[in-house]
Structures are given as structure tokens and as C-alpha cells.
Amino acid sequence: MLVADAGATPATRRYILGRSGAIRHIKGKSGDNLAVVINRAISTSLGEYIAVLAYDAPNLDNWLGVLIRELEREPAIRMVYASSGGLTTTQEAAQQVPLSGQKLSCLLFRRKLPEEIGLWMEDIGSAENSMLKWLERIPVEQRSRIEASTVFAGGKL
Numbered sequence: 001m002l003v004a005d006a007g008a009t010p011a012t013r014r015y016i017l018g019r020s021g022a023i024r025h026i027k028g029k030s031g032d033n034l035a036v037v038i039n040r041a042i043s044t045s046l047g048e049y050i051a052v053l054a055y056d057a058p059n060l061d062n063w064l065g066v067l068i069r070e071l072e073r074e075p076a077i078r079m080v081y082a083s084s085g086g087l088t089t090t091q092e093a094a095q096q097v098p099l100s101g102q103k104l105s106c107l108l109f110r111r112k113l114p115e116e117i118g119l120w121m122e123d124i125g126s127a128e129n130s131m132l133k134w135l136e137r138i139p140v141e142q143r144s145r146i147e148a149s150t151v152f153a154g155g156k157l
Contacts, residue, residue, distance in 0.1 A: 011057060034127035035120035042114050049110060054127050056105040056152035063151045067108040070144050078113055079138050082106040082148040104131045105148040 026044065028037040038052060049068060060066065070080045083102035114120075117137045124130045135143065 033122065033124075033130070035122045035124060035130040038130075039114075039119045039122065042111070042119060045111055047111060049108060050113075052107040052131065054104060054106070054131060056148060058151060059153040060151055063106075064108075066151055067106065067146070070146055071108055071110075074144070076142055077144045078142040079107060079109040079135065080144045080146065081108070081135055082146050082151055084148040102145075103148070104128060104135070105152040107131060107135060 026037060026041045028040075034054070042050060049064075049071070051064060051067065058064075067080050067082070071077055082105040084105065085102045117134075120130055120134050124133055
């Protein structure tokens, strides 16, 4: 596991320390925003998948498996994201909700995706705006949304 830390809370640090296995920690320098740290982590990652967590801690032990299964379910899907807000009753309708009306908890994508669409824009200040802008590069039909409350707790990560 590779952890990109752009100012993790104490709860996040406890979550990371509670994980077993090999963990590489990429910590941002003072003043680095999320995009800078994520780009650094993307360039050093060796795994097939990259997950970006923000705001909410996972409430399932197999949260990553849930997201990977969703990513692998359909070959055309290039990214899975977990969000809340702007909820609708069907998955198809949820895909059409404007991203700006949603609170993102996680993005999951294959390591090769940044080569295809570019790295995160480092001049965007907030973590949420960075995530939204990067997600908007993926056409709606190539991303899949899951409801964040099914996988993530509502507390600050």
C-alpha cells in the first residue's frame, strides 16, 4: 500500500498504522496541496490500482475489493468514485447528477489512467476541487458511481 499524505488527520494516521502489510508513506512537504502529493504518489506507484481517499474513513474491511469489483465489472469503466449528495434512486440516474453537487469520498482508477488523461492540476487549491476537476476529465459513460455511505463512514478521515 502506498499512502500519499497531504495533511492527514490523527484518525487517518491511526487507520494507516492499523493496516498490516507493506506500507510506503509519501508525505507532502509543508504547503503542498493534495494534487502535488497525489502526482508524486502516482509517479512512484507500482501497483495496478490507485485509490484516493478524502474526508471519510472506510467502514468496511473490504472497501478496496468493493471498488475494484465495480471497476472490473464493465471493461469501458475507467474510474469508480464513491460520493454522497445529489442522490437519486437508480445507478443510471446517479451517473447524471452534476459532480459539483456531490461530496467525493474516494476515487479508484488503474495506474495507467494518468498517462492517458494527465496528472492532477496542481494550481487548484482545495482537495475537493482537485478531485472534481480530475474526475470531470473522464466521460460520464466511463465512470461508475457508488453511494459513499455503503462503504465509507461519515466522519473525517
